[in-house]
Amino acid sequence: MTHHTMTHTKKRLAATAAATALVVGAVGVISAQAASPAAGTTSSGGATAGTDPADRNLTRSTHLTVAAATKAAQAGLDAAAEEGQKVSVAVVDRNGNTLVTLRGDGAGPQSYVSAERKAFTAVSWNAPTSSLAGRLSQAPNLKDIPGTLFLPGGVPVQSKGAPIAGIGVAGAPSGDLDEKFARAGLAALKQ
Structure with missing residues (x-):
């Protein structure tokens, strides 16, 4: 395998990993929005940062049905x-x-x-x-x-x-x- 081919393959793998992370992140956001408020929410309905680093990018809110x-x-x-x-x-x-x-x-x-x-x-x-x-x-x-x-x-x-x-x-x-x-x-x- 040439150096050029290896570099191209690494770039493709990095792009695939980034796309996978984006999809997983989007599913997590959708799931978080669909879930009822859980531990880690403040008394005002906002979210606190949890132990999962991805939580710091999310907010939860309470909605009337x-x-x-x-x-x-x-x-x-x-x-x-x-x-x-x-x-x-x-x-x-x-x-x-x-x-x-x-x-x-x-x-x-x-x-x-x-x-x-x-x-x-x-x-x-x-x-x-x-x-x-x-x-x-x-x-x-x-x-x-x-x-x-x-x-x-x-x-x-x-x-x-x-x-x-x-x-x-x-x-x-x-x-x-x-x-x-x-x-x-x-x-x-x-x-």
């Missing part, structure tokens, strides 16, 4: 219907992605988007939107952040103090009512 999001949205919609209110209810995940949106019979066309934006705002700041609305007087540019809506009616869903989802309600004649119905959705998750 679609079934739980649907339960919360339906509970908010039911609470509004009991009071004769026509609303939309949205539930977003920790990343602000919509999991479920239910538009109640007769709810206004703007309520659908408003509910999603309130849920997004609540999870982004880990606070009810009613408390965030007051921040606009000190920082009016907050309203310019895409996807946000600083009106009452959004509440965060937390796990060990960390936000994992947001519930937003829109369409009632007042933000206080919207927030009351969002809180009914939150209460349903604790049953």
Whole structure:
């Protein structure tokens, strides 16, 4: 075997090893994301470095299931219907992605988007939107952040103090009512 052939073979073996490591790493990330939180997670839902050096490149987070999001949205919609209110209810995940949106019979066309934006705002700041609305007087540019809506009616869903989802309600004649119905959705998750 010539020196050139041996060098070429070594390069191919190194490339094959790198590709194998990449695939194994990707499978590990997918498995870590699919697994439920395990030892090594902090109380805020983040990950700590484990004994495996590859763990330092991973993070774990807690997500609400679609079934739980649907339960919360339906509970908010039911609470509004009991009071004769026509609303939309949205539930977003920790990343602000919509999991479920239910538009109640007769709810206004703007309520659908408003509910999603309130849920997004609540999870982004880990606070009810009613408390965030007051921040606009000190920082009016907050309203310019895409996807946000600083009106009452959004509440965060937390796990060990960390936000994992947001519930937003829109369409009632007042933000206080919207927030009351969002809180009914939150209460349903604790049953």
